[in-house]
Amino acid sequence: MTAASKSDKARFFEELYRLNEFESDGEPNEAREFLKTCSKPILSRTSEEPSLIPPRKVLKPFKKVPSIQRSISEPEKIKDVPNATVGSIGKRSGLRGNPQVPAASGSLLGKEASSSAGSADSTNQRPSIEDRRTVSNPVPNTLVLTNSTGIDTMLGKKRKKDTIKLVREADRIFNGFEFFFLRNDDKSPLRKRRITLSREHGAIWTTTWTNKITHLIVDNDLTRKDVLTYLKLNSLPPQVIMVNEEYLSDCFVQRRVMNSLLKKYQVKDPDAGAAKQMAPPPPASENSDSSLQLKAPQSKLSRWGNPPQQETLPRIAQARPASYPQQPVVTGGPEALSPREATTLSDKDGSMVAETQDFGALTEWIQLAKDTEGLPLDNEDEDAVDSVDHSDSDDGGASPLRAPAKRIKRFAIKQGGTNQANFQCMTGGTAASTANPNDYTISVLERLGAYYKRIGDQWRPTAYQKACGMLRKQDHLICTYEEAIEIRTIGHRLAKKIVEIATTGRLRRLESAEADPTDAPLKLFVGIYGVNTTLASEWLRQGHRTLDDLVKNVKLSENQKLGIEHYDDLQQRIPREEVTALGQYIKDAAAALDPDIEIIIGGSYRRGAPTSGDIDIIISKPGTTSTTSLTPFLHSLITHLTSQKFLVAALAVPHDDGTGSKWHGCCVLPSKPRQSQIWRRIDFLLVPASERGAALLYFTGDDIFNRSMRLLANKMGMSLNQRGLYENVMRDRWTRKKVTEGRLVEGREERRIFERLGVPWREPWERVLH
DNA sequence: GATCAGGCGCT
DNA sequence: AGCGCC
DNA sequence: GATC
Ligand SMILES: O=c1ccn([C@H]2C[C@H](O)[C@@H](COP(=O)(O)OP(=O)(O)OP(=O)(O)O)O2)c(=O)[nH]1
Ligand SMILES: [Mg+2]
Numbered sequence: 001m002t003a004a005s006k007s008d009k010a011r012f013f014e015e016l017y018r019l020n021e022f023e024s025d026g027e028p029n030e031a032r033e034f035l036k037t038c039s040k041p042i043l044s045r046t047s048e049e050p051s052l053i054p055p056r057k058v059l060k061p062f063k064k065v066p067s068i069q070r071s072i073s074e075p076e077k078i079k080d081v082p083n084a085t086v087g088s089i090g091k092r093s094g095l096r097g098n099p100q101v102p103a104a105s106g107s108l109l110g111k112e113a114s115s116s117a118g119s120a121d122s123t124n125q126r127p128s129i130e131d132r133r134t135v136s137n138p139v140p141n142t143l144v145l146t147n148s149t150g151i152d153t154m155l156g157k158k159r160k161k162d163t164i165k166l167v168r169e170a171d172r173i174f175n176g177f178e179f180f181f182l183r184n185d186d187k188s189p190l191r192k193r194r195i196t197l198s199r200e201h202g203a204i205w206t207t208t209w210t211n212k213i214t215h216l217i218v219d220n221d222l223t224r225k226d227v228l229t230y231l232k233l234n235s236l237p238p239q240v241i242m243v244n245e246e247y248l249s250d251c252f253v254q255r256r257v258m259n260s261l262l263k264k265y266q267v268k269d270p271d272a273g274a275a276k277q278m279a280p281p282p283p284a285s286e287n288s289d290s291s292l293q294l295k296a297p298q299s300k301l302s303r304w305g306n307p308p309q310q311e312t313l314p315r316i317a318q319a320r321p322a323s324y325p326q327q328p329v330v331t332g333g334p335e336a337l338s339p340r341e342a343t344t345l346s347d348k349d350g351s352m353v354a355e356t357q358d359f360g361a362l363t364e365w366i367q368l369a370k371d372t373e374g375l376p377l378d379n380e381d382e383d384a385v386d387s388v389d390h391s392d393s394d395d396g397g398a399s400p401l402r403a404p405a406k407r408i409k410r411f412a413i414k415q416g417g418t419n420q421a422n423f424q425c426m427t428g429g430t431a432a433s434t435a436n437p438n439d440y441t442i443s444v445l446e447r448l449g450a451y452y453k454r455i456g457d458q459w460r461p462t463a464y465q466k467a468c469g470m471l472r473k474q475d476h477l478i479c480t481y482e483e484a485i486e487i488r489t490i491g492h493r494l495a496k497k498i499v500e501i502a503t504t505g506r507l508r509r510l511e512s513a514e515a516d517p518t519d520a521p522l523k524l525f526v527g528i529y530g531v532n533t534t535l536a537s538e539w540l541r542q543g544h545r546t547l548d549d550l551v552k553n554v555k556l557s558e559n560q561k562l563g564i565e566h567y568d569d570l571q572q573r574i575p576r577e578e579v580t581a582l583g584q585y586i587k588d589a590a591a592a593l594d595p596d597i598e599i600i601i602g603g604s605y606r607r608g609a610p611t612s613g614d615i616d617i618i619i620s621k622p623g624t625t626s627t628t629s630l631t632p633f634l635h636s637l638i639t640h641l642t643s644q645k646f647l648v649a650a651l652a653v654p655h656d657d658g659t660g661s662k663w664h665g666c667c668v669l670p671s672k673p674r675q676s677q678i679w680r681r682i683d684f685l686l687v688p689a690s691e692r693g694a695a696l697l698y699f700t701g702d703d704i705f706n707r708s709m710r711l712l713a714n715k716m717g718m719s720l721n722q723r724g725l726y727e728n729v730m731r732d733r734w735t736r737k738k739v740t741e742g743r744l745v746e747g748r749e750e751r752r753i754f755e756r757l758g759v760p761w762r763e764p765w766e767r768v769l770h
Numbered sequence: 771g772a773t774c775a776g777g778c779g780c781t
Numbered sequence: 782a783g784c785g786c787c
Numbered sequence: 788g789a790t791c
Contacts, residue, residue, distance in 0.1 A: 452788090459774065463788035491789050530780090532785055557781065559785095603787095616787085652779050652786080662778075662787080683787070703775090703787080710775040721776055722787090738776090 164199045172202030173257050176541060179203045180213045182227055191219070194248050201252070216242040224269035242267050257541070437477040441501045442468045445494070448510045451519070454526045456533040465704055465770035467494045472768075479503060521545045529563030529570055529651075529681070559651050566666070569679035573611035580605075581669060582615050582680065585646060586637075590619070593636055597621050602685070602699035608765035614681035615667070616699050624688040627661040634663060634686055645670050648679060654686075661686040691723045693750035698722035704769035712757055718745060725753050 166172060179198055184207055186192035194217070195205050206213055209231055216236070218227055227242065228234065236242055247265040251257055436442070449464030466489040471478060478484050479502035484495035501507050513519065518540050524547065525536035544550055547564050556564070563570065574582075583601040590597045600606070603616030619637070624630055631654070641647040647667050654660015663684040668677040687695040698706060698721070713720035719729035719738075724747025730740035746752045754761050 457788090460788050462774075466789085489789065493788065530785065534784065559780075614787095655779075660778085664779085664787080685787090698776095699787085701787090707775050711773095714775075719776080723777095736776095 164196065166202065167200050173251060173541075174198055174201045174203035176543075177203045177214045178206050178210075178212050179215045179217055180206050180209060181217045182222060182230060183219055184230075194245065197252055198248060213240055216240055217248060218242060218244055218267045220245050220268075222267065224267050227267065244268075257537075436472050436474070438471040438474055440505075441478065441498055442471050444501045444507050444510060445471070445497065448497070448507060448513065451510065451513045454519075454522055454533055454536070456537070462704065462707075463489070463494070467498075469704065469769040471498070477502060525550070527571060528560055528567065530557060530560040531563065562649055562651070562666075566679045570666075570681060572678060573613060574615065574680055576605065576610050576612070578669065578680075579612050579615050581671075582667060582682070583617065585669070586617060586641070589640055589644070589646070590633075590637060593640060594621070594633055596623075597633060600696065602696065603683075603701065606700045606764045607702065607768055614683060617682065617684045618687055618692075618695055618699055619684055620687040620689055620692050620695070622689050625690045626688050627686050628658045630686045630688065631658045631660075634684065637684075638663060641667070647682070651681075685722075689748065691747045693753055694720070694724040694747040695722050696750045697753055700764050700767060702767060702769055705767040708769065709753075709757065709759065712759065716757065718742075718756075720753070720757075723747055725756055 179195075181191060181195060183191065186195050198217075199205055203215075216227065224242070228236070243265040244267050250265075445464050445468050449461045449468070452464070453461040467487075470487050470489050474487070478487070478498055481495050481499050484490050484498045485492065490498070497507055497509070521544075522533075522536050522540055525531055525539060525544075526533060528547075528550075539550060539554055542553075544553065547567065550556065551561075551564060579601065583599070583605075587599045590599050598618075598620045600618040600620070601616065602618050603614065604612045605616065619630060619634065621630060621633070634654075638647060638650075645668070647665055649666040650663070651666070652662070652664040654662060663686075665682055666679045667682045668679055670677075685695060685699055697709070710720045713725060718725055718727045719742060720726070725745045726742035727745050728740065729738060729742030731738050746756050751761055
């Protein structure tokens with residue numbers, strides 16, 4: 001058999017091929033001009049949230065003029081860090097920035113502290129609007145129904161005039177949520193209890209299907225199909241979160257909103273996998289439920305006596321007028337697409353921000369994402385997405401079950417797999433900047449991927465990144481399903497999306513996603529250094545919408561405060577020339593301190609990127625074999641650069657035990673006039689010569705590439721990290737934590753690591769997988 | 771249905 | 782331990 | 788979201 005041992009072996013080769021394939025990338029379009037005029041922040045601090053609190057006003061206080069001196073007013077005493085000093089950048093080992101927030105912060109905090117209707121009860125007060133929402137819940141809640149029809153009369157039972165007593169503010173985890181239960185009544189004592197509890201925790205209970213519903217709580221014995229049947233829907237609106245009873249239980253127990261994506265909360269969907277084909281699975285006689293004391297329903301429809309009115313259904317997916325960045329993309333020639341990026345590179349990010357913030361309003365809430373059990377987040381209501389896809393585009397709506405996609409995807413064993421010729425196309429060090437006919441498609445997918453990321457989905461974003469990486473390698477516009485599905489890492493769903501983008505210039509799923517009124521503020525929040533989905537969602541839930549809200553009402557870590565103060569600066573990408581300049585500055589400083597020190601600029605810069613998100617510096621020295629031996633140097637370098645006002649803040653410094661090998665902070669080009677200085681993120685990685693190769697590999701990335709390599713190493717029974725390639729590493733099967741260090745196989749030479757893994761050498765710029 | 775990299779700092 | 786970042 |  002050609003394919004000896006399948007499982008691992010297959011995977012191994014697959015991964016290997018992946019690292020290998022390198023075809024039709026782009027043209028050798030190289031040299032790019034970069035304006036040094038990198039100053040104007042493009043962002044507006046406040047989200048576009050229509051009717052919200054104190055909009056745009058966070059703006060001005062930001063500039064760094066005052067803040068700049070904040071972190072480093074007294075470079076001198078850095079070394080010995082008298083712990084109460086005002087100016088050292090040292091923390092712990094004296095390498096850290098002073099957390100004090102003098103003058104500068106005042107502007108941010110003080111200013112318009114008035115507006116907040118705030119009940120000054122604790123650190124987390126929520127702006128007025130939310131309060132209104134909340135309050136409206138229990139009381140008038142009696143008729144929860146948003147669109148009343150006659151139905152509620154029928155449904156009747158809902159509106160208990162019962163008095164709901166809200167739990168204490170802090171525990172109202174469901175504030176802003178609107179629940180729709182299925183079965184749609186509170187006859188079952190159990191369900192009734194859940195409903196009551198939900199309301200007490202801030203949720204609004206709705207019995208009519210409206211577009212305000214955020215959660216669909218389904219009885220454990222019901223299936224997804226049952227739900228759709230009852231609702232008379234072909235699919236669920238993407239933003240409605242459907243979960244089972246366990247979800248509520250856990251939320252109550254843990255007093256927090258659980259990650260609805262977890263498997264345990266998913267509503268059963270028997271026909272899920274099989275579906276594709278024809279799967280008209282006999283509805284079968286239900287499960288003899290039992291878990292609940294509910295009588296087993298007889299027929300689908302009769303199960304719930306009162307089907308909701310179709311009219312009240314939300315129409316999320318429906319296309320919005322025109323705000324979408326209509327790109328005259330047509331299935332036509334590639335040239336129709338290219339003009340755009342031909343002009344600007346860095347513009348990509350800026351325009352994205354601008355575009356997305358424009359969206360009007362449509363629906364709901366976001367879903368929390370993060371999990372307690374350490375279980376990975378995965379699928380959310382994928383079918384919803386799926387359905388949106390075809391119900392909107394291809395699928396005329398005739399049969400819910402589409403023809404079984406011509407899915408057959410070959411195990412792409414090297415088709416043309418050699419083209420080393422193509423490698424040369426991407427020299428010039430700007431592979432990533434090469435225009436590609438699929439650029440528009442890529443930009444759209446990246447946005448959707450970014451959306452999923454900020455919403456907390458762990459895997460979709462990487463799937464989108466990989467897909468974009470592959471798309472970028474194609475030399476022609478991918479506009480048909482067949483073309484798309486052929487590409488590895490692009491499956492059925494992405495293929496459909498790609499087609500939609502290429503043929504219509506739009507992507508409904510993205511539009512509906514970004515139209516969510518909470519998306520803009522969510523995006524704003526996760527843009528803060530040190531903030532991600534979990535925190536952002538929580539703040540959103542509390543009603544915060546602007547950076548000002550956060551500064552005034554939320555407990556922020558020092559780094560987060562800094563992240564807000566320099567929001568604009570840190571948001572900007574860095575022109576390659578500037579990275580070069582910053583790097584040179586460091587090299588000079590290092591050389592003066594110790595001529596043997598080697599400074600290497602890694603990260604996206606080493607990959608040849610035209611702009612970088614930060615500066616990644618590797619510090620090494622011939623002959624060294626331990627990080628510890630370099631620590632003193634780092635210390636002196638940091639001290640020096642700080643005194644030179646090159647380093648302006650420290651974000652993360654190695655632990656005292658000298659073991660630490662990294663230093664994260666912010667820097668600035670001292671040579672520029674203060675006015676035009678832009679704060680940049682900078683990372684130092686301390687690397688003994690014996691680990692140089694592995695460190696280089698790690699710090700060069702990109703992240704997707706690293707993960708591929710590491711996965712590969714793993715499949716080969718080894719383990720790869722920033723220090724080296726090891727074998728015999730044992731990990732606790734449960735916690736997955738390392739138990740045995742293992743034996744070092746290679747760490748010194750980047751090339752040898754490739755060899756050991758059987759991966760052909762790839763230049764840094766060939767390691768761009770997304 | 772399982773898997774998807776591995777490590778570290780801050781709170 | 783949870784979160785966030787590289 | 789894709790793959791095995
Ligand atoms: O999750 C991650 C993030 C980063 N890295 C490695 C690869 C990456 O190249 C390097 C530096 O990280 P950084 O976040 O700076 O990424 P970058 O590749 O330099 O891109 P950017 O231009 O955004 O800085 O660290 C990883 O291995 N895993
Ligand atoms: Mg970088």
